[in-house]
Amino acid sequence: MADHYDVLGVSRDATAEEIKKAYRRLARQLHPDVNPGEEASERFKLVTHAYDVLSDPDQRARYDMGGDSAFGAGAGNFGNFGDIFETFFGAAGGGTRGGRPRSRRERGQDALVRVTLELGDVVFGVHRDIEVDTAVLCETCDGSCCQPGTQPATCDICHGTGHVQRTVRSLLGNVVTSQPCNVCQGYGTTIPFPCSTCQGQGRVRARRTVSLDIPAGVETGLRLQLPGSGEVGPAGGPNGDLYIEVTVASHEVFSRDGDDLLATLEVSMPDAILGTSTTIESLDGPVDLDVRAGVQSGDVLTIKGRGITPLRGSQRGDLRVGVQVVTPTRLDAKERALIEDFAKKTKAPGPQLAQFHQGLFSKLRDRFRG
The missing domain is CATH 1.10.287.110 (DnaJ domain)
Structure with a gap:
């Protein structure tokens, strides 16, 4: 041997x-x-x-x-x-001895839809109706895969078990193996008369509308999950999930820093010296703003509660406004004479390096961050 x-x-x-x-x-x-x-x-x-x-x-x-x-x-x-x-x-x-036949009903795949929002939509949240192109239940056969009036037939080869066995005899004993039935593909039944609408799949592709309430505070890259709103499964199986991936578009005036909004306010030199009051347009309407006398470039004025509502919470962030004092570049003779007279009277020192001030750089960094 x-x-x-x-x-x-x-x-x-x-x-x-x-x-x-x-x-x-x-x-x-x-x-x-x-x-x-x-x-x-x-x-x-x-x-x-x-x-x-x-x-x-x-x-x-x-x-x-x-x-x-x-x-x-x-x-x-x-x-x-x-x-x-x-x-x-x-x-x-695909199976072992004694295994059950496969079910034609399977869970559908998940679907992903990308949505672009304006920054203003993020402040309070927004309602959207989203068009989704996915597999839906076949209305002709209602997921049975069969032509109306017909039904699946028990497989003649595997007799409904979904698998067939093969025995190999030898001097050493019998070897029994099991494999999916090639005729019914392991389902145990066949579809003699497939539905002509879905071609025996129990589902068809169609465009449908999904209503969605997007909460406040979302940000770019966040995915919202809608369980059971994805594709219907084969043979009318349970739906997968629908994921909404959010992108927040850039705004020409405001930027975001966590739950706060950032903006820049240009202030003329006279208004910076004397102080002034103004009304600015925030993302949810006008708001009054006082600019104190002697305000400096880089100073940050804070308006409480005019930022973004957090994703998990109710207290809104703030609107932080960075001041930029605008120095005039074109003066007529009269204006120049007034400035020169003012400079003589104030006896302001010439330009010089000052002691390092961390707070100044922090303000500037906060102002342009986001």
């Missing part, structure tokens, strides 16, 4: 893992479902028995000592091959 090590193509000092890998490789090549030839079938029997002996430490020890393991414990233990085969081939074969 052939040497078991030669049959598996391993050395006599091969490890248990090496023996297992060798058997797995040969079994996949020689299994009757893959290679139905008679020669392959005989080799498959030899390979299986060789592995049965060498994978058991006691049998392998007796075999290495010259004992006759060919028809000893190995032959009586061959029925365990079913478990071994299911380990190696069960998942790939």
Whole structure:
């Protein structure tokens, strides 16, 4: 009888893992479902028995000592091959002995829709009706996949089990394998008269409208999940989920810093010196703003509660306005004389470096961030 090590193509000092890998490789090549030839079938029997002996430490020890393991414990233990085969081939074969037929109804895929919002939509939230192109339930067959008035038929080959078995007899015992039925594809039933609208799928592609309330405080990259609003599954299976990915468009005046809004206010030099009051347009209407006398470029004026409503919460952020004092660049003779007279009277020092002031840079950074 052939040497078991030669049959598996391993050395006599091969490890248990090496023996297992060798058997797995040969079994996949020689299994009757893959290679139905008679020669392959005989080799498959030899390979299986060789592995049965060498994978058991006691049998392998007796075999290495010259004992006759060919028809000893190995032959009586061959029925365990079913478990071994299911380990190696069960998942790939699509089912195991005694398995149930597949269901035609499966969960539908998730869908993703991208929505662009204006910054103003983020302040309080917004309602949108979104057009979605997905699979929907076939109205003709209501997901049954059959032409109205007909129904699925039990498969004549597998008799409704969804799988067929094959038995290979040998001196070592019977090897029983199970695989999905090729006729019904494992469903256990066939569709003699498929629905002409959905071609037997139970669903069709269509455009539908989804109403969505987008909450305040969302930001670019955030995904909102609508459970059960995705594609309907095959044969009218449950819907997947719908994900809404948000992009917030840039605004020409305002930018965002967390729940706060940032803006820049240009102030003339006289107004900066004397102070003034003005009305600015925020994202949700006009708001009064007092500019104190002597305000400097980089100063930040805060208007409470005029920012963004947070995603989880109710207290709005603030509107922070950075001041930029505008120095006139064109003066007529009269204006220039007034400025020169003012400079003489105030006796302001000339330009010079000042002590480093961290607060100034913090204000500037906050003002342009976002």
